[in-house]
Amino acid sequence: xxxxxxxxxxxxxxxxxxxxxxxxxxxxxxxxxxxxxxxxxxxxxxxxxxxxxxxxxxxxxxxxxxxxxxxxxxxxxxxxxxxxxxxxxxxxxxxxxxxxxxxxxxxxxxxxxxxxxxxx
Amino acid sequence: xxxxxxxxxxxxxxxxxxxxxxxxxxxxxxxxxxxxxxxxxxxxxxxxxxxxxxxxxxxxxxxxxxxxxxxxxxxxxxxxxxxxxxxxxxxxxxxxxxxxxxxxxxxxxxxxxxxxxxxx
DNA sequence: AACGTTGTGCTAGGTTTGCAGTACAAGCCC
DNA sequence: GGGCTTGTACTGCAAACCTAGCACAACGTT
Numbered sequence: 001x002x003x004x005x006x007x008x009x010x011x012x013x014x015x016x017x018x019x020x021x022x023x024x025x026x027x028x029x030x031x032x033x034x035x036x037x038x039x040x041x042x043x044x045x046x047x048x049x050x051x052x053x054x055x056x057x058x059x060x061x062x063x064x065x066x067x068x069x070x071x072x073x074x075x076x077x078x079x080x081x082x083x084x085x086x087x088x089x090x091x092x093x094x095x096x097x098x099x100x101x102x103x104x105x106x107x108x109x110x111x112x113x114x115x116x117x118x119x120x
Numbered sequence: 121x122x123x124x125x126x127x128x129x130x131x132x133x134x135x136x137x138x139x140x141x142x143x144x145x146x147x148x149x150x151x152x153x154x155x156x157x158x159x160x161x162x163x164x165x166x167x168x169x170x171x172x173x174x175x176x177x178x179x180x181x182x183x184x185x186x187x188x189x190x191x192x193x194x195x196x197x198x199x200x201x202x203x204x205x206x207x208x209x210x211x212x213x214x215x216x217x218x219x220x221x222x223x224x225x226x227x228x229x230x231x232x233x234x235x236x237x238x239x240x
Numbered sequence: 241a242a243c244g245t246t247g248t249g250c251t252a253g254g255t256t257t258g259c260a261g262t263a264c265a266a267g268c269c270c
Numbered sequence: 271g272g273g274c275t276t277g278t279a280c281t282g283c284a285a286a287c288c289t290a291g292c293a294c295a296a297c298g299t300t
Contacts (some may be wrong), residue, residue, distance in 0.1 A: 008258075014221075015148030021222050033276060044259045049278070066267040078218050078226060080283050085212040086223070086230045089205040096199045100231050101134075102141055103206070104224050106198060109138030110206045111220050128287075153246060164289045169248070186246050186297035 012041060012051035020060050022086070024078045027065050031061065031069045125161050132161060132171035140180050140208070143197045151181065151189045 006012045019025040030050075032040065052069060055061045060076060063069045075114040077083075093103040126132045139145040151172075152160065158168040172189060173179045180196060183189045197203075213223040 014225045014228060017222060018225035019228075021218070022229040024229055025232070034278090035276075044261095045277095046260090046279090047258060050258095052277080063277065065265075065266080065278085066269090066274085068276065078213075078222070080214045082209075082212045082216050082223070083219055083226065083230070085205070085209040087224045089202075089209040090227060090231045092202045092205040093198075094231075096202050098141070098198050098202055100228065102137065102198070103202070103231075104227065105134045105138035105223065106142045106203065106206045107138075107210060107227065108134060108220065108228045109142040109144055110203070111210045111214075111223075113144070154248090155246080164291095165247095166290090167288060170288095172247080183247060184297080185248085185295075186299090187243085200254090223254065 007041070007043065009043075009047045009050040009054070012037065012048060013054045016051070016055055017058075017060060020055075020071055020076050021078045022083055025071050027071055027073055027076060029071050031071070033068060042079070127161070127163065129167045129170040129174070132157065132163070132168060133174045136171070136175055137178075137180060140175075140191055140196050141198045142203055145191050147191055147193055147196060149191050151191070153188060 006015050015051055016025070016031065025031070029039070031037075034045055034048045034052060036042050037051075038045045052061065052063065059072055062072045089103065089107075093100075098106075126135050136145070137149065145151070151157070152163055154172060157171075158165045161168070172181065172183065176183055177221045179192055181189050182192045207221065209227075213220075218226075
């Protein structure tokens, strides 16, 4: 029980971002309204709106004023290979009893190593 | 450039947690002093101390007052299989131009799916 | 035993972030 | 065209978090 419900704008952003880039939310699919999302997660409208704003800035969603918010057409879903590796990683972690938060920390550490010299 | 320098206690916590669980910081190895860490990352001592406290609560490190802080003996490093899957995931993501933050969001999404029914 | 190192604790202050409630503007839909 | 849906904006307020600086306690080192 590591990922309860999101409480901040960043967490809501991450939630939808993950759903979109993992393909759980397909091209053109509609997201809940800002008000609905706010209600669902028990946060203020402004907080949900902020998350949507951020997603739109990154081109992941398209908002039209009275028509709601939809996943932006095209460049949303990550390549299949990436999804599969993510799934394999998740399964290995869960099988070994490694928490989600720890898995993320491990991913960050591994990422860093491949990108730049170890640590200064 | 997604993982600049940590600015909050949580981020510092995650940084060391990742280093330890990924094996970059081995058993018994010494961490920088609280003051040093604070200086390195440009945060207040209290912030660095808070991160250390959290790591100690989770049994990842052991602090002795004048002897510094060291990685707790034993149960620190995640199983090799987990590390390898993490590395594979990171490589796939970087190769596909998927950012670290997005990769984390994908991992979260995938994790959720395997644990509980899709979405309510 | 004396000194220096190191983790901890505290206070006061500032910044960020979210909440609540309301009002508004845009435009879909009948 | 008219009503209703939906995203946006703004105000005042509160809570959480970090900063800065200092003081202290514990303990290794010489």
